[in-house]
Amino acid sequence: MPVTAISGSASGIGAAVSTALRAAGHRVIGIDRSNAEVIADLSTPQGREAAIAQVLELSGGVLDGLVCCAGVGVTAPSCGLIPAVNYFGVSQLLGGLAGALAKGDSPAALVIGSVAATQAGADQQPMTEAMLAGDEPYALELANALGQPHVAYACSKYAITHHARRTASSWASKGIRLNVVAPGAVETPLHQASLDDARFGKAVRDFVAPLGRAGHPQEIAALVAFLQSRQAAFIHGSVVFIDGGMDAMVRPQRF
Numbered sequence: 469m470p471v472t473a474i475s476g477s478a479s480g481i482g483a484a485v486s487t488a489l490r491a492a493g494h495r496v497i498g499i500d501r502s503n504a505e506v507i508a509d510l511s512t513p514q515g516r517e518a519a520i521a522q523v524l525e526l527s528g529g530v531l532d533g534l535v536c537c538a539g540v541g542v543t544a545p546s547c548g549l550i551p552a553v554n555y556f557g558v559s560q561l562l563g564g565l566a567g568a569l570a571k572g573d574s575p576a577a578l579v580i581g582s583v584a585a586t587q588a589g590a591d592q593q594p595m596t597e598a599m600l601a602g603d604e605p606y607a608l609e610l611a612n613a614l615g616q617p618h619v620a621y622a623c624s625k626y627a628i629t630h631h632a633r634r635t636a637s638s639w640a641s642k643g644i645r646l647n648v649v650a651p652g653a654v655e656t657p658l659h660q661a662s663l664d665d666a667r668f669g670k671a672v673r674d675f676v677a678p679l680g681r682a683g684h685p686q687e688i689a690a691l692v693a694f695l696q697s698r699q700a701a702f703i704h705g706s707v708v709f710i711d712g713g714m715d716a717m718v719r720p721q722r723f
């Protein structure tokens with residue numbers, strides 16, 4: 469039975485991925501702040517270390533899969549929390565569990581990114597550079613100083629997508645596949661919080677994908693289950709958009 473660790477397993481996309489992978493025969497080790505096999509706060513270095521140690525203990529040091537879904541959106545209590553969870557919470561989980569994945573059977577890892585990663589200028593922000601350089605205190609300081617959660621969110625998703633792609637190149641020799649799934653709007657508590665927010669609700673409501681609706685968490689989970697399966701054995705280092713046509717609408721010339 470393949471063993472897969474899933475962060476953010478208690479809600480939304482992570483919960484749907486957990487259900488889909490259990491149905492596909494995986495033993496799931498969920499990681500979240502509550503209602504999970506591993507209770508940990510991925511926003512701090514100590515919390516991430518605790519999460520990694522518990523996953524290694526529960527898996528016996530061997531993992532066949534890792535899916536990083538935990539994330540916070542534009543309604544996070546502080547801007548600094550966005551890079552802390554969405555970038556460092558993911559990159560350190562990937563790094564800390566790479567050894568266990570290398571011992572797994574056809575191992576595969578996956579990061580939930582976002583179409584927001586392609587937002588103009590997200591690749592140019594100093595906070596993006598700080599994330600990619602691994603400087604957490606400076607990245608959080610810059611995010612808090614700018615005070616624009618939608619910019620911090622886009623930067624965190626650009627940086628983690630960039631990080632995953634450069635990591636994929638170095639992981640190939642270890643036999644570990646690594647891909648990014650980039651959803652558009654998906655009906656989850658995170659999305660609902662954006663819709664309900666006085667600052668961002670109208671913009672989120674007005675930004676409708678060509679297919680005219682938001683996605684369902686189960687639709688994202690079906691793609692993740694495929695990418696984590698042996699049928700996807702040649703898919704590595706890819707960014708797969710699942711967004712109702714949003715990326716094609718916004719930047720048809722980029723692919």
Ligand code: NAI
Nearest residue numbers: 476479480481509510511538539582653654656657658659
């Ligand atoms: P959600 O809010 O339903 O689930 C996120 C999960 O992450 C929750 O269970 C939460 O407890 C966990 N989490 C947050 N901070 C944590 C921390 N410090 N430590 C441990 N766990 C923590 O949100 P959703 O929508 O399922 O989000 C999953 C991923 O999908 C996120 O990375 C999000 O950025 C991404 N995404 C979501 C979209 C949407 O429209 N819902 C669109 C594009 C990307």
